[in-house]
Amino acid sequence: MSKKRRRQERFQVVKPDCAGIDIGKDTHYVAVPGERCDDPVRSFIWVHP
DSSP states (O other): OOOOTTTTOOOOOOOOTTEEEEOOOEEEEEEEOOGSSSSOOEEEOOOOO
């Protein structure tokens, strides 16, 4: 099936008060739903000891 014809599937929201966290080598990102605050995505620089 082509990409255009493929149906977009959505995930079911299980815990709406949880944040999404992406842990990278040098930067960590935390995201909450946009309606929760003015700055829904924040990044934190990780300083290696």
